[in-house]
Amino acid sequence: MIRMNDFKALPKQLRQSELNAIQRVMDSGWYILGEEVERFELQWAKRCGARHAIGVGNGMDAIEIGLRSLSIGPGDEVITTPMTAFATVLAILRAGATPVLADIDPRTALLDITSAQRCLSRRTKAVILVHLYGQVRWMDRWLSFCRDNKIHLLEDCAQSHLAAEQGRVAGAFGTWGAYSFYPTKNLGAMGDGGALVSNSDDIAIQARELRNYGQSRRYHHPRVGLNSRLDEMQAAILSERLQYLDQFTLRRRDIAAMYFSQITNSHIGLMDRPAEVENHVFHLFVVLSRERERLAGFLKEQGIESFIHYPVPVHRQKSCEGMRCDPHGLSVAEVHSNHCLSIPCHPQMSDSDVRHVTAALNRFC
Numbered sequence: 001m002i003r004m005n006d007f008k009a010l011p012k013q014l015r016q017s018e019l020n021a022i023q024r025v026m027d028s029g030w031y032i033l034g035e036e037v038e039r040f041e042l043q044w045a046k047r048c049g050a051r052h053a054i055g056v057g058n059g060m061d062a063i064e065i066g067l068r069s070l071s072i073g074p075g076d077e078v079i080t081t082p083m084t085a086f087a088t089v090l091a092i093l094r095a096g097a098t099p100v101l102a103d104i105d106p107r108t109a110l111l112d113i114t115s116a117q118r119c120l121s122r123r124t125k126a127v128i129l130v131h132l133y134g135q136v137r138w139m140d141r142w143l144s145f146c147r148d149n150k151i152h153l154l155e156d157c158a159q160s161h162l163a164a165e166q167g168r169v170a171g172a173f174g175t176w177g178a179y180s181f182y183p184t185k186n187l188g189a190m191g192d193g194g195a196l197v198s199n200s201d202d203i204a205i206q207a208r209e210l211r212n213y214g215q216s217r218r219y220h221h222p223r224v225g226l227n228s229r230l231d232e233m234q235a236a237i238l239s240e241r242l243q244y245l246d247q248f249t250l251r252r253r254d255i256a257a258m259y260f261s262q263i264t265n266s267h268i269g270l271m272d273r274p275a276e277v278e279n280h281v282f283h284l285f286v287v288l289s290r291e292r293e294r295l296a297g298f299l300k301e302q303g304i305e306s307f308i309h310y311p312v313p314v315h316r317q318k319s320c321e322g323m324r325c326d327p328h329g330l331s332v333a334e335v336h337s338n339h340c341l342s343i344p345c346h347p348q349m350s351d352s353d354v355r356h357v358t359a360a361l362n363r364f365c
Helices: 012-028 035-048 059-068 086-096 114-118 139-148 201-210 230-241 245-262 290-299 331-339 351-363
Strands: 052-057 079-080 098-101 126-129 153-157 175-182 196-199 284-286 340-343
Touching: 012 035, 012 201, 035 052, 035 196, 035 245, 052 059, 052 153, 052 201, 059 086, 059 153, 059 175, 059 196, 059 201, 079 086, 079 284, 086 098, 086 126, 098 126, 114 139, 139 153, 196 201, 245 351, 290 340, 331 340
Parallel strands: 079 098, 079 126, 126 153, 153 175
Antiparallel strands: 052 196, 175 196, 284 340
16 A cells, blocks of 8 residues: 555664654753754754744744734734634634635645735734645735734744745744644654744743743743643754755655656646756645546555545534635535545655556546
């Protein structure tokens, strides 16, 4: 079976370095907010082109902490997309703010700026761009949009580790960027983990306090925070995996290039190919089909795993009934959610695996 992710196929050298990192933490006797977290934060901030990286418990907490660092909460609105992991919207709700959902662009499934314009109100404080599937696009337009409307541009980078535009990396465009290090991410831990990156000293100070009970120094709590700390073990593992991220990203791009050139079946739709190589890190490679369920079943018969990201858009979730949306509706997101199917695109795939997937897709009718 060609799987969506194959953790068992990681290079032996990486697996050994991870074991060494775990042993290093065990030998240190320090497991929370120590040297390993500090080391990884410095490394990740540098790779993102940001002044600060603050390690937290997971990607959702990174968004919530980021919003609270900006005092965005009750009475405030945040525009975002219905085509995202539920954590994006849940973080807005947990911060006490109100999500407002705009539609997506049909070529990329990214937030549509015209739809976002229709969602603006006097209570709008920010837009959270989700760099869905691993792509960063049109950032100059979004920066201008947010500047003109005097709102924050915020980035959900959970799928876009090191994706870039004009040399700037995801998370370094807006006021802050939120990363997830969930195991399936391009840079994943062996459990939950996340980080907030920012060029703002003030946001960094607040985020470091908020992640640790709102504590400024031991037993002093100037604000109400939460318990969301990247632990030493995961930080040590991430530091080792970070050394392989460039290599793995190149392989994802190579696989995607083969898919774009070799998938010729007119019944299989492809997303828009990125204008520049740096724009996309292919956390997911998504195809489109009006007969998605039958296609997924066919691929399974051919020994190929697939997955749907995401079958139920946010506004169709029972817990989000009545959530404010673009007054013109979210028709593009609904069509996309009914047709999208993710196929394997992980760096441990061989060229033979890729040929097997493309051959199967081309046989589907």
